[in-house]
Amino acid sequence: MVRRLFACFGKGSTTTSSSSAAANHNVTVDTTAEEQQRGGAVLVELFTSQGCKTSPEAEMLVSRLGRGDFGLDFPVIVLAYHVDYWDYMGWKDPYGSSHWTVRQKAYVEALNLDTMFTPQIVAQGKAQCVGNEEDPMLSLIKTAPRFPSLGFQATFQRPTSDSLQVSLKGALRSKVDNNGANVMVALYENGLVINCPSGENKGRVLSNDFVVRKLEKLCTVKDISAKKTVSGTVNFTLWESFNSSKCGVAVFVQNTSHQVFGSQNFQLPDDI
Secondary structure, three states, X not given: OOOOOEEEOOOOOOOOOOOHHHOOXXXXXXXXXXXXXXXXXXXXXXXXXXXXXXXXXHHHHHHHHHHOOOOOOOOEEEEEEEOOOOHHHOOOOOOOOHHHHHHHHHHHHHOOOOOEEEOEEEEOOOEEEEOOOHHHHHHHHHOOOOOOOOEEEEEEEOOOOOEEEEEEEEEOOOOEOOOOEEEEEEEEEOOEEEEOOOOOOOOOEEEEOOEEEEEEEXXXXXXXXXXXXXXXXXXXXXXXXXXXXXXXXXXXXXXXXXXXXXXXXXXXXXXX
């Protein structure tokens, strides 16, 4: 049998611009005391596409997960990456990117999988499952390793009307060995609704949350203690319809084996 490069799995499968008046406004936020008491979060990454017929169900599940509908006693940080390899099927996903396809491919290789598929959920960069089934998803998340929450304070600034600057300073709260790790910063958007006029989901109204719009590396760290302070700044170029009230920033540490061992989430202030 010829090995398939891509697959779209169903249930039962295995396996506008901001004004320049805000340009110099700074807002600094930190993790709430409640979040600190609850301990470290599990990072849940969904690889999805509006061109995949079974992805909308997975997107509904992770939206509920991010809202806290499943009553988990620990925090979960959700990021949804829209891949581009289903764009040829009659509908080009407006949030799709080859960068996210490359990210998924790295997981496929790291997890020794034969196939890239959607919808796929990866927890802590360590384990994965098909993304549109509730029970396997929850089981994967509940059994994922947990690490102390990152201790970053974030300062947000708008240097220009079409850019966002995020400055972070704090401790990783986990030791990094000689192999090193990257501190990554994702800018995501919620509440995206679109009518799909063609393709596998023709006629459906598609709702997407936690859609990763930008992903940047804050810094690379190597051989540092859990208490050592790390700092850096990333700059994001914003899209025309950017609305800070719909967006958030997730920070996570990922080692050379693609495993995640610390994360933190910030909702963007409405007045930024």
